[in-house]
């Protein structure tokens with residue numbers, strides 16, 4: 001399995017017990033999972049302990065999370081949020097990662113950066129309810 005399912009409550013418990021060290025461990029673990037799943041290039045976690053460089057690291061992490069995991073393009077908004085209120089990060093990020101861990105089909109769609117019609121195999125929009133090529137109707141979509 002590419003993404004490990006984690007209890008969000010336990011992440012916060014571990015963070016409190018370790019006085020925040022677990023938070024860094026969690027950031028690096030999830031960074032490695034995203035790099036692997038999406039062939040992404042979030043840099044080494046060592047940057048987290050270097051001032052300024054850690055801002056760059058957070059940006060790269062957020063960019064991968066937003067564009068690959070969520071499939072959105074509002075990186076700047078999430079980056080500012082994560083920077084100002086870092087405490088929400090495990091909650092927001094792990095929710096999405098757990099979602100991918102539970103839905104292999106969704107993960108596959110995200111990995112391909114697209115969704116494919118099961119009938120004609122053409123690349124179609126994520127939210128299409130009808131295939132624009134073969135007009136097949138979809139009961140549900142992921």
Ligand SMILES: [Zn+2]
Pocket residue numbers: 117118119120121122131132133134135136
């Ligand atoms: Zn089709």
